[in-house]
Amino acid sequence: MPTEPKLPFDPIERAGEIWARRIGESTAMKLATSIMRVQQLILAELDAALRPHGITFARYEVLVLISFSSEGTLPLSKIGERLMVHPTSVTNAIDRLESQGLVRRLPDEADRRRTFAELTDDGKDVLAASTKALMAIDFAIDGLTAKQQDQTYDLLRSLRSSAGDF
Amino acid sequence: MPTEPKLPFDPIERAGEIWARRIGESTAMKLATSIMRVQQLILAELDAALRPHGITFARYEVLVLISFSSEGTLPLSKIGERLMVHPTSVTNAIDRLESQGLVRRLPDEADRRRTFAELTDDGKDVLAASTKALMAIDFAIDGLTAKQQDQTYDLLRSLRSSAGDF
DNA sequence: CTAAAATAGTCGGTCGTCCAACTAAATGCC
DNA sequence: GGCATTTAGTTGGACGACCGACTATTTTAG
Structure with missing residues (x-):
């Protein structure tokens, strides 16, 4: 036994x-x-x-990325590329954001394979509130000093670069 | 446009x-x-x-844990505790391992709420082969020197402990 | 001793990630 | 020009993680 x-x-x-x-x-x-x-x-x-x-970090990242685009819109492929996730993950995230009314899909007339994503007004509001919420939390990472954070970041960065991540 | x-x-x-x-x-x-x-x-x-x-790292971790138990069996709750995952994740992993014939569930007669997991012979074989495979890969982490690895580990460890992870 | 609380495991559902396969459209090449 | 190749996005399915809720057992407290 x-x-x-x-x-x-x-x-x-x-x-x-x-x-x-x-x-x-x-x-x-x-x-x-x-x-x-x-x-x-x-x-x-x-x-x-x-x-x-009402969002997750994965979707938050998408909102951030769109909001920082110079034109206010981003082709889905660019989103996947920048976040380094599979195209299907982008489709999934945008589907959810769109059904939440935070993002809109726009067809690209110039290249009809492509689709742009654009923030709605609600999307902008949620993004602003979310950013505020994130800055307010007392992060596990805050348990490290600024110096330690930088040090860790640098170490991980060289790990990534040796893995061909850039 | x-x-x-x-x-x-x-x-x-x-x-x-x-x-x-x-x-x-x-x-x-x-x-x-x-x-x-x-x-x-x-x-x-x-x-x-x-x-x-035929396995993933999540399931590999479960196999490792069971194989290192002193009795050769482990209650599912212990697995979840040691891997720090939700009980449902353990159920899920054990379900898959069991259906692959790598693990067996055993009832605990002493405490009938509990269930033990035990490796089958196939499970032991797969574990051995998997361990070998893992040791053979050229790891991204190998891009760091041993010293850097230790340093990173220590930093993450203090991060975890400040997050109350131990 | 019994009723309340804690513990072990499971089920159903959500979410994010990936892969394989597919469609539609643009690009390249001869 | 026309056909092969590449690119963009989607669909369907696998997988792992979580949560809430639930059942069946202990264990604890009164």
């Missing part, structure tokens, strides 16, 4: 960290799982802050 | 980074989006390495 097993180490870590300690000192694996865990935490915080405004 | 807009900055960044530059120097936001991006990259790498073995 199996009883609840007790691992010979600390509190709780993602499997990768346990794995690392057992299999080899794959700090890479340890780091990988830590990054995934941190991402999970941060995304949960951001989504929670945005929930009262 | 809207034309494809050109942002007055670099290649491509997630919206949060653009947002940061425009709205304020919220390095927190910049860092947040960078973490999310890196997570996306890493998870894609890991899943790609595991695809030939």
